[in-house]
Amino acid sequence: MLANPSALFGLALVCFFIAVAILAPILPLDGPAATDWGAIRKAPSAAHWLGTDDLGRDLLSRMVWGARASLMAGVVSVFIAVVVGVPFGLVAGYFGGWVDQIISRIVDALLSTPFLILAIALAAFLGPSLTNAMIAIGLSAMPVFVRLTRGQVLAVKTEDYVEGARAIGLGHGRILARYILPNVFAPILVQATLTVATAIIAEASLSFLGLGQQPPAPSWGSMLNTAKNFLDQAPWMALWPGIAIFLVVIGFNLLGDGLRDALDPREI
Numbered sequence: 671m672l673a674n675p676s677a678l679f680g681l682a683l684v685c686f687f688i689a690v691a692i693l694a695p696i697l698p699l700d701g702p703a704a705t706d707w708g709a710i711r712k713a714p715s716a717a718h719w720l721g722t723d724d725l726g727r728d729l730l731s732r733m734v735w736g737a738r739a740s741l742m743a744g745v746v747s748v749f750i751a752v753v754v755g756v757p758f759g760l761v762a763g764y765f766g767g768w769v770d771q772i773i774s775r776i777v778d779a780l781l782s783t784p785f786l787i788l789a790i791a792l793a794a795f796l797g798p799s800l801t802n803a804m805i806a807i808g809l810s811a812m813p814v815f816v817r818l819t820r821g822q823v824l825a826v827k828t829e830d831y832v833e834g835a836r837a838i839g840l841g842h843g844r845i846l847a848r849y850i851l852p853n854v855f856a857p858i859l860v861q862a863t864l865t866v867a868t869a870i871i872a873e874a875s876l877s878f879l880g881l882g883q884q885p886p887a888p889s890w891g892s893m894l895n896t897a898k899n900f901l902d903q904a905p906w907m908a909l910w911p912g913i914a915i916f917l918v919v920i921g922f923n924l925l926g927d928g929l930r931d932a933l934d935p936r937e938i
Contacts, residue, residue: 677928683921687914691737700728702735703886711904721906724896732888733910739889740918743873743882744866750808750860751815759819760846764827773816780813789872792804793881800889801872803882807872811865818861824853829853855934863926867919874915890915 671677706726714721720729762773780788792806826832827850835845876882877891885892890911897907 671888671927671932674928674931676924677931680921680924680928681918684925685703687737687741687918687921690734691741694734694738699731699734702888703727703733704731708857711900713904714906715806720910721904723893723907724900724904729893729907729910732893733890736787736888736890736911737914737918738895739800739877739883739887740870740873740915743800743807744870744922745759745803746812747807747869747873748750748862748865750805751865752858753903755810755812755815756819756858759816760851762816763820763823764846764850766931770820772822777816780810781817784876785810785868788870789876790879790881793876797882798884800883800887801871803876806876807869810872811869815858815861816827817858819854822857823850826850826853830882857930860926860930860933863929867922867926870919870922871916874911908935 686810689822704727705723706728707724709718710726711724712718712722712726718728718730718731722731723729747868758773758777762770765882773809783791789803789806789810792809793803796802796806832845832849840848873882874889874891877889878895878896880892883889883892893911894908897904897911
């Protein structure tokens with residue numbers, strides 16, 4: 671990856687937003703819910719570097735704290751998708767037969783519904799909150815990991831080292847954990863990195879619709895929802911969260927592409 675400038679740029683963007691999210695409690699900023707009734711919808715200035723919103727809250731503080739919600743939603747959602755999806759993919763690809771048929775048909779049914787529509791439906795069913803939004807996004811992204819893992823296992827399980835493990839009498843669980851999972855992990859890692867970007871967009875969409883992070887807690891999506899009513903009077907309210915979502919998504923996509931190239935055995 672050191673020879674890939676775009677991947678390093680993506681890594682730098684991701685690290686920047688992670689650092690901002692981690693350091694949010696100790697940065698010298700006003701609270702994200704603190705209001706200044708004398709500075710409602712004020713343009714960026716020395717007092718408020720990114721301006722203020724419709725309630726006089728500092729947008730820089732809300733952007734910093736909103737980064738925590740967006741990044742946590744992206745990472746936790748993908749973690750749920752991987753933890754749930756990868757075992758099903760391993761079982762389906764390794765055992766085949768009726769087990770594979772049942773899992774594959776369920777996955778096909780889930781994949782027939784657009785990702786964001788499924789996430790909205792699950793979030794509406796579970797109720798509006800950041801936790802429920804993360805669960806909804808994770809379950810909606812899970813079928814992709816089942817399908818990817820199954821395909822990789824089908825290619826790996828016929829390799830000589832797997833056949834050798836069977837020949838010496840190792841059990842199915844040990845073969846899956848020691849010989850198959852490590853050799854299919856690279857594409858799963860790449861897909862997870864790329865899916866974080868998708869999950870961040872999904873969380874922003876759910877928060878925009880009122881199904882994610884609930885006010886007054888800040889979220890880039892809910893900030894955009896508020897800003898849509900003041901685009902003529904205070905365009906900066908929509909500008910900063912939009913730029914932040916764009917940059918963090920670009921960062922994860924570039925990082926994922928770089929990981930895919932770095933972990934490709936044909937490039938080694």
